[in-house]
Amino acid sequence: MTACPRCSNTNATALHEGKEGATVVWTIFNCPDCHYHWRDSEPEESINPAKRKAVFQMDTSNPDKYQLVLPVRE
Amino acid sequence: MNKQSELSIEVAKKVGSLRDFLELLESKGQFITWPDEVLPEPDIRNILVAAGDDDKNGPAILFDKIKGYPGKRMVAGVHGSFSNIATLLGYPLGTPIRDLFYDIVGRWTTEEPQLPFIEPDKAAIHEVRIEENFNLFELLPLYRINAMDGGFYIGKANVVSRDPNDPDNFGKQNVGIYRIQPHGPDTFTLMSVPVHDMGRHMLAAEMDDVPLKIAVMLGNHPAMAMFAATPVGYDESEYAYAAGMMGAPIALTKSGNGLDIQADGEMVIEAEYVHGERQYEGPFGEFPGSYSGVRRAPVFKITGISHRKDPIFENIYIGKGWTEHDTLIGLNTSAPIYAVLKKEFPEVEAVNALYQHGLTGIISVKNRFAGFAKSVALRALSTPHGLIYLKNLIMVDADVDPFDLNQVMWALSVRTRANDIQVLDNMAGIMIDPSAVIPGKGHHLIIDATTHMAPDPIGGDVEIVRRPAGREIDEMAQLIKSMQKEARK
Numbered sequence: 001m002t003a004c005p006r007c008s009n010t011n012a013t014a015l016h017e018g019k020e021g022a023t024v025v026w027t028i029f030n031c032p033d034c035h036y037h038w039r040d041s042e043p044e045e046s047i048n049p050a051k052r053k054a055v056f057q058m059d060t061s062n063p064d065k066y067q068l069v070l071p072v073r074e
Numbered sequence: 075m076n077k078q079s080e081l082s083i084e085v086a087k088k089v090g091s092l093r094d095f096l097e098l099l100e101s102k103g104q105f106i107t108w109p110d111e112v113l114p115e116p117d118i119r120n121i122l123v124a125a126g127d128d129d130k131n132g133p134a135i136l137f138d139k140i141k142g143y144p145g146k147r148m149v150a151g152v153h154g155s156f157s158n159i160a161t162l163l164g165y166p167l168g169t170p171i172r173d174l175f176y177d178i179v180g181r182w183t184t185e186e187p188q189l190p191f192i193e194p195d196k197a198a199i200h201e202v203r204i205e206e207n208f209n210l211f212e213l214l215p216l217y218r219i220n221a222m223d224g225g226f227y228i229g230k231a232n233v234v235s236r237d238p239n240d241p242d243n244f245g246k247q248n249v250g251i252y253r254i255q256p257h258g259p260d261t262f263t264l265m266s267v268p269v270h271d272m273g274r275h276m277l278a279a280e281m282d283d284v285p286l287k288i289a290v291m292l293g294n295h296p297a298m299a300m301f302a303a304t305p306v307g308y309d310e311s312e313y314a315y316a317a318g319m320m321g322a323p324i325a326l327t328k329s330g331n332g333l334d335i336q337a338d339g340e341m342v343i344e345a346e347y348v349h350g351e352r353q354y355e356g357p358f359g360e361f362p363g364s365y366s367g368v369r370r371a372p373v374f375k376i377t378g379i380s381h382r383k384d385p386i387f388e389n390i391y392i393g394k395g396w397t398e399h400d401t402l403i404g405l406n407t408s409a410p411i412y413a414v415l416k417k418e419f420p421e422v423e424a425v426n427a428l429y430q431h432g433l434t435g436i437i438s439v440k441n442r443f444a445g446f447a448k449s450v451a452l453r454a455l456s457t458p459h460g461l462i463y464l465k466n467l468i469m470v471d472a473d474v475d476p477f478d479l480n481q482v483m484w485a486l487s488v489r490t491r492a493n494d495i496q497v498l499d500n501m502a503g504i505m506i507d508p509s510a511v512i513p514g515k516g517h518h519l520i521i522d523a524t525t526h527m528a529p530d531p532i533g534g535d536v537e538i539v540r541r542p543a544g545r546e547i548d549e550m551a552q553l554i555k556s557m558q559k560e561a562r563k
């Protein structure tokens with residue numbers, strides 16, 4: 001389990017490894033909570049929570065904060 | 075009546091697929107393969123921004139040495155410059171944008187479109203078939219388009235869906251460009267709101283509890299990429315429209331889940347709508363040059379994939395302009411506004427809505443009397459696109475080419491008085507305008523930069539210089555260019 005750079009939850013897992021021959025050159029991670037995907041070879045502005053702008057961070061404890069693109073039929 | 079030139083029909087007949095078009099671009103020096111190894115981030119976006127800066131002549135760029143994706147190929151910038159668009163329309167490199175605009179508005183055609191059907195077992199797109207163990211992250215060389223995007227977006231897919239309550243109606247089959255964010259190996263979100271045809275199909279499927287199958291087409295015929303974004307009527311086929319606009323065939327076949335798809339595309343991802351499920355989508359760097367926020371978007375699950383051997387993943391750079399997105403949709407944003415206006419005001423000469431999907435537009439019109447251009451502007455604001463997109467509108471005379479900003483700035487400089495500026499506040503606007511105080515509301519601004527006419531006082535004793543123009547001058551300009559080329563040798 002890995003910490004997500006966007007929501008700080010620690011449920012992220014590796015999704016796919018990029019390889020050159022037998023060597024793993026990067027890994028894509030996936031956060032099941034906020035659905036952020038990232039590659040561990042990306043620049044820090046995208047994947048280091050300390051370098052990411054606060055406005056781009058997410059709080060998954062309050063989903064209603066995020067608008068529905070299409071209404072869900074009750 | 076199709077007014078296409080012989081040359082453009084010749085070109086269109088040669089181009090039946092993305093691969094054909096890349097070959098044609100290559101023959102004109104408008105397609106390059108990046109020679110070095112690149113990292114998915116930030117190399118690809120950096121290179122595409124650099125290429126996109128040249129909106130006149132930037133090339134399409136293929137990447138085939140993407141670190142961690144051995145053997146995979148990705149292309150962008152296919153519609154990234156007006157010279158590439160000119161090539162598709164059958165014109166020489168460097169053709170003025172105004173001429174391309176007139177070509178497109180002249181192509182509105184009623185001729186029977188050519189849509190030959192290829193049996194699926196003979197269609198190139200089905201060369202490789204995958205029925206299980208889907209993994210988008212392995213299949214496609216995905217990368218983050220802009221640094222703060224919420225995922226690795228697919229920005230240039232043509233998505234096919236059918237009205238779930240009228241699934242046999244070819245016309246009601248919708249093909250549109252919707253952005254796609256892969257979520258898991260076999261799931262993705264698709265951004266469509268209720269007013270889109272796709273949004274209507276999703277709502278209808280949920281309402282009546284019927285399945286909704288879609289086909290996500292990647293690496294499409296260049297006319298499909300260009301014209302699928304043009305609003306056509308709900309019961310008109312985008313395939314028919316694109317083939318009609320090209321005056322040449324676009325071959326279709328069936329996807330594994332029964333939809334009509336391009337036979338010579340690079341890849342089709344077949345999927346089914348997951349009723350009632352929404353997942354976080356975004357942010358995404360949008361055409362105004364700002365990020366959309368995080369929203370909860372509908373989810374699709376993959377049911378099958380077909381692709382050509384060694385498929386080319388075509389994607390787009392979109393963000394703060396100038397980008398391929400501006401070139402891709404600009405002329406097709408301008409043409410429908412012109413078509414509506416021209417019917418009621420034959421005095422309208424041309425419409426330039428290239429800037430940020432028309433957030434700023436420029437319309438040239440033969441002024442008839444004082445204030446006339448302002449009334450034409452008001453009509454433009456009530457066209458389907460103008461309603462929310464045309465935020466700033468500059469009206470110029472017929473002797474000003476609205477696609478030549480030097481001329482537009484001249485008109486602004488010498489033909490505008492303070493009382494020629496009208497502000498309509500508190501109007502409808504687009505949700506993603508970064509300047510909006512309340513998203514979805516905003517102003518319309520009209521700057522009338524046309525000549526003052528009676529009964530307005532003209533003021534002073536002004537005569538405008540008659541600037542030599544026309545074919546003779548154009549040919550002279552070409553001659554000077556070639557002399558210069560010689561001199562540089």
Ligand SMILES: [Zn+2]
Pocket residue numbers: 004005006007008009031032033034035036
């Ligand atoms: Zn997260």
